[in-house]
Amino acid sequence: MPTINKSYNINNEEKSFKKFTNKTTNEHSTGSSNNDILNEVIKHQVALKSFARIIENYEDLIELDTKQYNLDSLFAMDIGGSLCKIIFYDCNIENFDNNEIKELFNSLKNNIFSTEDYGFSGIRDRYKSIKTKNGCIHFILFETQRVKNAVELIFQNDIIKNIKQISCTGGGSYKFEEYFREHYDIEIKKYDEFKSLLTGLNALLKYSPNESYHYKIDNTIISDKPIPDVYDADKKSIFPYLLVNVGSGVSVLHVKDENTFERVSGSGIGGATFFGLVRALTNINSFDEALQASREGDSSNVNMLVGDIYGGEYQSFNLPAEMVASFFGKFAKNGTMDKASDADICNALLVMITNNVGQVAYLNAMRYNLTKIYFSGNFLRSNVIAMKALAKAIHFWSHGEIQAHFLKHEGYFGALGTFFLNNLSK
Template identity: 30%
Template sequence: MQNKPSFSQSLIPLVCLDIGGTLTKVTFAAKKDFIVNCQTKQELKIQNENEDYEIHFLSHPNSLDVLIQNLEQIGFIVDGESHIQTFYITGGGSFKYYDQISKYGKIVRINEFDALKFGFKLLDSIKYKNTYFTFNNGIEYLQLTASIYPFILVNIGSGVSILKFDNEDQFARISGTCLGGGMFLGLSHLFTGINDFDELLKMTKRGSNAATDLLIDEVHLGFQSPTRDKNEKHVAVSMGKLKQNSNLNQSDLVKSLLYMTTYNISQIAFLHSKLHNIDRVFFSGHFIRNHEETLQCISEAFSYFSKLDQQNRHPYFIKHDGFIGSLGSFWNGIQTYKQNNNH
C-alpha cells in the first residue's frame, strides 16, 4: 500500500481554482525539484528562472470529493487536516462550492474577468517561452519579446465572452455569444447519446463534415462563387445535407457541430477585430484545450473571414488556454504570499 503523503514545506500553501460550468481547473506551486504525487499536466508546468518555485496545473470534472482527493494526494491535506492558508477561486462555481471549500481554508474570490487579466499579466511579465502560437496544420510558437497588448480575447467555455485588453490593467467585455462549448456538448449529446467531452473530441478526428454540411463549391456547382474561388471548401450551410442523408456517421455529425460552433465564434471575433482595429486576437478557454481539430477549425474559419474582407489577420492561441483564470487567481495569491513572507 502506498504511504500517505505528509505536508511538505516545499508546497506553497495556496490553492487557486477556476470552477466553471463543468470543470475545475487547479493551479498551485511548489519549490523546484519537489516531486508532485498527483497527475498534473506536465506539459503546462511553468519554471520561472526568477523564482524558486514551479507552477503546476491539473483539472477534473466538478466534484468537491475529487478536489479533496487530489489535494490529499499532493499533500495539502493530511489525515483530514488542511495545511492550505488560502484558496483563491474564480468562475461561476466559486459560489456553488464556497461553503464546502471554506472548511479547508480561507477563501478569496476573484472576479473571473479580473482573473483573466491577471493570468495574462503573469504570462506577459515572465515572457515564458512557447506560450503563444498560431496553428496551420501544426503549432508554430511565437517568440514574443515585446508586450502582447493590445489584443482581443475570445474566451470559449460553456458560453463565450469577448474582451478587449488595451494594456495590462485596462480591459472591457465587448461582446459574447451563447453558442459555445455548452451548445456543442448539448447538441452532440442529443445526436450521439455521448456526454463525455473528451470522447466527442476524439470523434472529431475520425469524422468529416463533408457528408453533413453543404459546402460553398457545392452551392455554386463548380462555378465561380461570390468569394471568387470555384474550389471553395468552406461551410455554406451547417447540417445542410441532413435531409438527403439518412444514415449519417456519428463522428461526421460531431465534426459538423464543431465546425458550426467555431465558424460562428470566429466570425464574431473577426468582426470585433475589424471594428476595434486590433490585429491580435487570442482564443482561449477549456473548450479549446489545445485540441488539434478545434485549433484547425478556428484557424480555417478566422482566416476565411479575414480573406473575404481582404484582411490578413490570423488567430493566436495560448498554451495554458484553459487555465488563464486559475493562473490569474494564482497571481493574486502569490503577490500577497510574498508580501506576508517578506519575499
Template identity: 30%
Template sequence: MNNRIGVDAGGSLIKIVYEENGRMHFRKQPNSELDDALQWLKITAPNKPIYLTGGKAGTIQANYFPEAKGVDEFSAVCEGSQYLKMREAMTAGEPYILVNIGTGTSWFTMKGEQYERVLGSGIGGGTFMGLGKILSEVDSFSELVSLAAKGDKGNVDLLVKDIYYPENPPIHGDLTASNFAKIQEFPSSSSADKMASLNNMIAETITLLTVQVASIHNIHQAVFIGSTLAGNNPLRESLNTYCKMSGIDPVFLKNGEFSGAIGAMLK
C-alpha cells in the same frame, strides 16, 4: 506567488494551479468530481492561501475553504492570459482580442493593462458536449473530439460548392453555406460526420464574432484560451484556418485553459 494556490471553478470543470520549487503545476477535473478534487487539495496544501474564481467559487468557499479569497472571474482570466502570453515570450503590450472558450464563450479587448469584456455567447464547450451527446449518443469529451477528427462535414453541411455545382464558386467551395442543411443525407451520415459538422459550426460562429469584435476595435490579433480547446485539435485547426482567412492573427496559449486559476493565484 510561491505559496499560493489558484482555483477556477467554472460551469464544467474545476482547474487548480500551484507552484512548487519554481515550477507551475496544473490539475483539472470535471465538476462531478468536485469533492474529490477539493479533498485532495485540503490534504496536499493544508496551510497555503487559496484564491478562488469562477461561478462555483462562492460554493467552494462556503463548504470547503472559508478562509479563501474570492477573485473576480473576468479580471482573473485576463490577468492569467497576460501572464501566459509574457511567459511564452510574446509581445505583451500589443493589443489583442482575448477569446475564452469555456462552457460558453467570452470576448475581451486587451490593451496594455486595460481590459474590457465586450461580448458573450452561449456557443462553446457546453454546446459541443450537449449537442454532441444528442447527435452521437457519446458523452465523453475526448471521444467526441475523436469523432470530429474522423468525420466529413460535407456529408452534413451544405457547402458553397454544392450550391454552385457544376459551376466554379466565386469563393472557396469548402466554406459552409448552411450548417446541418443536407436533410436528405442526414439520416445516413455517421456520428463522426455530425460531430465534424458541429465542431465546424462552433469554430465558424466563434470566428465570425471574433472578426466583428476585432473590426470594431481595430485589433488584428486574437488569443484563444479555454478548456474546450484542450486536446481539441479539430477545433483549433478550424479556428486557425478561418481567422487567417479573415485577416486575424490567431494565437493559442499553452495551458490557456488555466488562465483563470493563474490569474486568481496572481491576485
C-alpha cells in the same frame, strides 16, 4: 466539457491513445489512419513542450512569503461551468520554519506527484508545469461536477484541516462557497474571473517565452506544427489585443493595456454546446472521443453545402461548392439522417462552433481595429483541429491582416492569475 482528455497527455499519449482508439475505431472507421492522427497530436504537444517555459523573474513578479504558517497561498482554483482548474505551487520547503507544516507539505507533494490521474476525472498536465527560480507551478484539472471529490483527492484530510482559505475565481467561487465553509471550514477568497484571467495571461506573455504560438498560412496551406511567437523581451508589443476565451461559453475581451479591459462581446455557443450536442446526437460520451471522431467524420453528410443548392459554386460571389450554406441543413430533409455517422455529426458540430467563434472574434477585432487575437479556454485543449480551423478562418476573412494566436496554458490563466493576485496582494 465534463470528460477530460486524458489520452493526449504528452506523458503517456501512446499508451492511452491506443487504449482509446481500440474502443472507437470500429464505430467510426474511415480511410484516415490512426497513426497519422496520433502523430499529429504528439507532434503538436512535443512542439509545445520544446518551447522555453521558465519564468526567470517569477520571484519578482509575486512576492511569495514561504515563511508563512499555512499552506493557503500555494493553491488557487478556477471553478468554471464545466471544468475546475487547480494551481499548486511546489516551492522550496527549506524556507518553511514550522516542522509540522513541512511534514504536511511533504505528504501533500507525495500525494500529488505519485500519479497524474486523480479519481475519475482529475488529471495533472505535467508538460504544462512552469519552473521558477525556487520552485515549480503545477496545473491540475477536474470536472466541476466532481469538484468535491477533487478537494478530497488532492488535499486529503490532514491538509484540509490546515487550510483556512483558498483563493478562487470563476462562478464556482460563489456557487461552492457555502459547501467549502460547511464541510471543511475553508473560506473561499474570491477573485474576479476576467481580472484573474488577464493577470495570468499577461504574466505569462511577459515573463514566459514562448507562451503563445501561431500557425503559418500560405494561401490555404496551414503549417503542420505550431510556430512560437517571437518573444518581446521589452514587452512593448503585447497590447492591445482581443482575447477570446472559449470555455463552456465564449467571452470576448478587448484588452487595451495592463490595467484596462472591457468585455465587449460573448456567445452562448461554446465548448459545452459542442459536447452537449455531441451527447444528445450521438452515442459518444467523452470529449476526447468526440474530438477524435470529428477528425474522421465527413460533414457533407450533415451540412447543406453551396453545391447542394447550386449544383456547383456560386460564381458571382465566389462562394465555392464545398462551402457550408447551412450546418445540419441536410437533416432538414427526409431520409438524410441515416446516412450520417456519429463521426460526421461530431465533425459538423466542431466546425460549426469553431467557425462561429472565429466569426465573432474576427468581427470584434475589426470593430476595435485590432490585429492580434489570442484564443484561450479549455475548448482548445489538445484540440488541434479547432485551432487550425480558427487560424484559417481568421486568415481568410481578414486577408491575412489579423493573426490568430494560441496559448500553451489554454484554460489555466484564470487559476494562475488568481494565484498571482492572491500572493501579490499580501
